[in-house]
Amino acid sequence: MSAEQILIWGGGIMYEFKYHKASSLDEAQSLKTNTADGIYLAGGQTLIPTFKQRLAAPSDVIDLAGIEELRGISTSGSVLSIGAMTLHAEVAASTEVRDSIPALAVLAGLIGDAQVRNRGTIGGSVANSDPAADYPAAVVTLNSSVITTQRTIVGTEFFQGLFETALTEGELITRLEFTVPDRCAYAKFPNPASRYAVVGVMIAEYSGKIQVGVTGAAGCAFRALALEDALNSDASSAAIDAVHIDVENFNSDMHASAEYRAQLVRVMAKRALAAL
Amino acid sequence: MSKAVSSAGVSNSGIGASVKRREDVRFITGQGSYVSDVEMQRQTYAVFIRSPHARARILEIDASAALAMPGVLAVLSGAEMAADGIADLPCGWAVVSKDDSPMKVAPHPTMAVDSVNYVGEPLGVVIAESLQIARDAAEQVLVDYEELDAVISLAGAISAEQIYPEIPNNLCYEWALGDEAETNAAFESADHISQLDLSNNRLIPNAMEPRAAVAEFDATNDSYTIYTTSQNPHLERLVLSAFVQLAPEHKLRIIAPDVGGGFGSKIFVYPEETAAAWASKKVSRPVKWTCDRAESFLSDAHGRDHLTRVELALDKQGLFLGLRVKTTANLGAYLSLFASAVPTYLYGTLLAGQYKTPAIYVEVQGVYTNTTPVDAYRGAGRPEATYVVERIVETAARELGIDPAELRRRNFIQPSDFPYETPVALVYDTGNYGASLDKALELARYDSFAERKAEAQSRGKLRGLGFSCYIEACGLAPSQLAMQLGAGVGLFESGEVRVNPTGNVTVFTGSHSHGQGHETTFAQVVSDRLGIDLDSVEIVHGDTGRVEYGLGTYGSRSIAVGGSALVLATDKIISKCKVIVAHLLDSEADLIDFEDGTFTLRDSNQSMDFAEVAAAAYFPATFPEDLEPGLTATAFYDPDNFTFPAGTHICELEIDPDTGVIEIIQFVAVDDFGKVINPMIVEGQVHGGLAQGIGQALLEEAVYDEYGQLQTGSFMDYCMPRADDVPNFVVDTTVTPCTHNPLGVKGCGEAGAIGSPPAVINAVTDAIGIKNISMPATSEKVWRACQQSKSSSGGAV
């Protein structure tokens, strides 16, 4: 191997960068355009550890915390809108969320740990597309829209792979819109060490039609169409048991094999179904 | 001097009282002083250059770019260190193989010189004006390696590539204990033989405070002051002086201030504090180094890592006839300070457990691999032994259809058998194993377990119950015995009681507290013995510049050895006080009685309290020539034997067969620690040990890939027990006082971690109805076992 391979220590000692606190979306985007290798900072709960491991070396960090329009939760008709910089703790505690999509409040309350929920944001989580993050299950399930500085992206088309999304360079999520379902539930199997989802399953029902979103199991969150078909003909545990879960694209690592993840998809789906 | 006495007759602050900890206020207000809190004027910062390869030759180190960076003071290599006369890090325990050959010691330069042998091995250090500069510069040091095939798997290590030219088969030693012929004969006459293949998973200690060092060289007198995270500062000083050749002992001051947990990992002398000290001389500035967690994972000595085949021979009545054990123990790439002793003398000697097994034979192969060195971790050898014994006993009980509690009881060494000499070189002084078992059975409501199991079944849950009747050898150690067995140092302890003229007392102990609460318990001992207020006693530890000598804290030895030294020292104080009082009252010392802090002339109304005597000692207006002024005493206590804490742990748990998730419903621990100084602290020690044992059984494992990269190198991947992984513990004690130390104490620091893993695994296998499952029993493993058990219609696998 090459001489360049090196192990890095000095925890917390990041590469040097410039820091900017943007006060508007325009300012944030213009900073992004006009810096050599600028990076947006939302809650930082994934990004800062990444900096600390020196896995990223941005020239400039553009903090979005000062942009007022990225915050806030509101409902309008059947749409729940959550600003990108809204904290997990705020979603978990929000009366608006609890009244409209209580399962989303539950999901937010299961992310990471309390301290992380007090800093982490929905926009940051969704934009990161961590395969084991919780919010993506909701984004793909809840007839959602990801509203960005440039356009509206359909929730089911947002996640494109491991840490890959439909976002283009410089594009920023401003808010997420979820269509309020008739019923909804989320069941999570956390990794005992990291507390990320080994598997998370969200089930929602819209006018009698069941939708199932899965996170943790594969490279990014996805809709489990086979489960949906089964549940739409027979909304029962037995129907879930009868479904063949295709593990071809499932993650398999030291924390869980693909086969075990498939089992967890089944069990979490049953739990979510029971909690509907 | 008054002493409040509770209605129960136990002093509110003396021996036996749950005194609230005196050290707590500084910790709960953020005023603790840990090594990384030490700031020295003009200090510089160290960042180590570590090997990214499990095994490689170092061809070239190019530090020119790093040295050119502003603020970089030095880039120092292992080669320079060796050239400067810094010798290898030693292993302090010489183990002899069964063919009488000495163990084969892999050369262990403090920092790597020609080759690296595990990922994370330091080979150089950058010293800079700031941590930022040091870290940036470390990235600029280019090392050219020639990668070599690494030996990672323990199972295949003996037949793999040879790591060191002088060490065939990567075998450090092949050690044996017990009578092989007698044991084989026992197996030949057996009615039943049970057999298990077990692995004892590799663990990473993960004290919450990462290791750190701040070192300063004083050129005016050629001396070093090293603040470091050590469980045994005098031992560190001895090793750095006598073996590593850093400086003569009187030119080294080691200070281990508040230390945030150790669990064994801070016993050892490591490259980093050694290099920081040496570098402080090279750059003529203080050097500070604080370990990252990522660095800790790779560089703190790991624990356990055994593969074992165990066989137990029984007769028709279920009496044990013989135990045969063959273990391969991973030592890592080098022998850490006590590495050789852990899988031998701290393991093989404990294989009798609580039982009258007449013949035992154990063989241990100590093997080198290209992984982080493995050494003592909470329990050190004794958890491995307990796991072997308690898993095979449980297995035998199931195979013979004998209640596991009953089988154990049938084979227990009985109270009337003590002192009991085991076939594996120990003499147990005392114990009452049936008493602990009885109490545990009652607390665990064993009689009604079947109902609870049935009820769980009705909810679709698998409920299991597992026992562990453990014994440990603590109070390390009788020096003569330990040194006969290969220990490089005696394992006594020292204590000094310095009575000040105004009657208060400063106590110096060679034990070290890194969470154990010595500032409270040791003060309880001294105040109780001298009959003075607890508040009049101050405990000083952790500084070779203040404390006379010491061997530190490990092996549950502090109260049994260090506490006993203080008893001897207080006895000397009391004796001298009697001489002083006799002189002042114009009498004879043997006519002076001492009780509750008051010296009384027998059959008289003349008395002096402790403070008056102390004052007299320092204001010797009328002392005769043969009576020295002053009132201070030092004692060295060398125990006659190990102590033998023992007890019964019972784990009851439920498994969700759909996910394999385990919930521990109840964990009962009944331990015999002999006499207890502070029950509150003892319970806390047990709680912590249990969580570590449960962590080993269910959550924790160091995993390497085939290239020797640690896959579980952070808390994201190495699963530390959290609050919701463990239950409230049911903890109780029985008491048979230790017969050979003045306090009757045995030590309590490791019992929780020693006793609990087999109890948990016995409960898991009971719940599923299988013979074996490897630790950690993760949810996936348990789910698979449930699947397999179901498909084989519930029979034993």
Added chain:
Amino acid sequence: MKISVTVNGVDEELEITPNALLADVIRDQLYLSGTHIGCDTSQCGACTVHLNGMAVKACTVLAAQVDGQAVTTIEGIGSPADLHPMQAAFKEHHALQCGFCTPGMIMRGIDLVNNSEVLDEAAIREGLEGNICRCTGYHNIVKAMFNAALEMAPGKTTEQEVV
């Protein structure tokens, strides 16, 4: 760059580097060494402080991010002579051994009581998933937090005393 931050009620004007972590500034510039650093990956919680009254991990916040905000550290909640009920409960119930995780535990404990609707043993155990202790086995930490909650917010506790 400069930031203004209120730390333990004191307004501080600090010159920081943009890549400084809040934890480092607290420790190295303000010399408040009670905030500890136990990991690099935001798991252990030893560095927990309050930011505008909410528990956060100071190792995962840039100091630059807290400009204009209020930080409370372990040094700011009580003193040896006037302990916070959570601090007092930790001592009373032997909820600490080596003391390294303790400041973070106490800061999270206060936050847990203040920001929870209901507190029973299970809620406390779940609420501590962001804090690791290697010494105590958590038994006495849970007990201390429950008892502190009884004093701080008696209406929130729903169980008998944790034994």
